[in-house]
Amino acid sequence: MNTKSHVGMEQKVCPVCGQAFDTGAILLDKRLRNSLERHTVTGWDLCPEHAALWNKGYIALVECDPEKSTFTSGTIKPEDAYRTGRIAHIRKAAATRIFNMPIDGPVAFVEPGVIDQLEQLTGEAP
Ligand SMILES: [Zn+2]
Numbered sequence: 492m493n494t495k496s497h498v499g500m501e502q503k504v505c506p507v508c509g510q511a512f513d514t515g516a517i518l519l520d521k522r523l524r525n526s527l528e529r530h531t532v533t534g535w536d537l538c539p540e541h542a543a544l545w546n547k548g549y550i551a552l553v554e555c556d557p558e559k560s561t562f563t564s565g566t567i568k569p570e571d572a573y574r575t576g577r578i579a580h581i582r583k584a585a586a587t588r589i590f591n592m593p594i595d596g597p598v599a600f601v602e603p604g605v606i607d608q609l610e611q612l613t614g615e616a617p
Pocket of ligand 1: 505506507508509510537538539540541
């Protein structure tokens with residue numbers, strides 16, 4: 492069964508939680524070809540929940556398994572990260588202090604153990 496249509500609901504995938512969510516935008520194939528899935532993922536963006544935390548000044552630390560993730564020149568792209576499911580949010584200023592470098596994106600991928608260490612350092616539950 493061909494479920495494609497010339498209109499689709501745009502979805503983006505959150506790099507923090509890895510969940511697809513509706514952006515509310517409607518996609519339209521300009522030539523009216525049936526090229527679009529009912530839900531079409533167009534890229535990465537923060538979901539409303541994680542966008543709100545980022546706007547409040549929190550960075551998401553996403554724990555990923557270094558054995559199963561693919562590194563590209565020392566960093567992991569969201570699509571190559573194998574998430575363990577553990578996420579912690581820390582204030583941007585705290586992240587800069589702890590990692591000793593400015594973190595400009597809303598997401599940082601970390602190895603297992605980093606979140607545990609942070610909990611001990613900051614004494615806060617994530
Ligand atoms: Zn999210």
